[in-house]
Amino acid sequence: MSDATAGNTRGALVIRLGPEEIVIRKRYETLSILNDILIGLWFIVGSFLFFSEATSYAATWLFVIGSVEMLIRPLIRFARHVHLRRFHPGDAEAVAANDY
Numbered sequence: 001m002s003d004a005t006a007g008n009t010r011g012a013l014v015i016r017l018g019p020e021e022i023v024i025r026k027r028y029e030t031l032s033i034l035n036d037i038l039i040g041l042w043f044i045v046g047s048f049l050f051f052s053e054a055t056s057y058a059a060t061w062l063f064v065i066g067s068v069e070m071l072i073r074p075l076i077r078f079a080r081h082v083h084l085r086r087f088h089p090g091d092a093e094a095v096a097a098n099d100y
Helices: 028-051 053-086 092-096
Strands: 013-017 020-024
Touching: 013 028
Parallel strands: none
Antiparallel strands: 013 020
């Protein structure tokens, strides 16, 4: 039985949607993964938009957005380290080994 099924949602973000709920554990890792997905989408769509001269302006903006998001990833990692050290000063180094 998983932690969510057992009702163990300590430290997790729980979003209720009617009778269902979304349980997000490892919020910083999840945020980093979502950020990486968005980076990939912006660059793929931007690449296709460069095939047409009419859409190259939009393509440029998608590349700028993707580049800004590439900066966000290390900021997410930094926030994760600061958060872990603030609440678990003895465990920060052990948990940081699983950094993303």
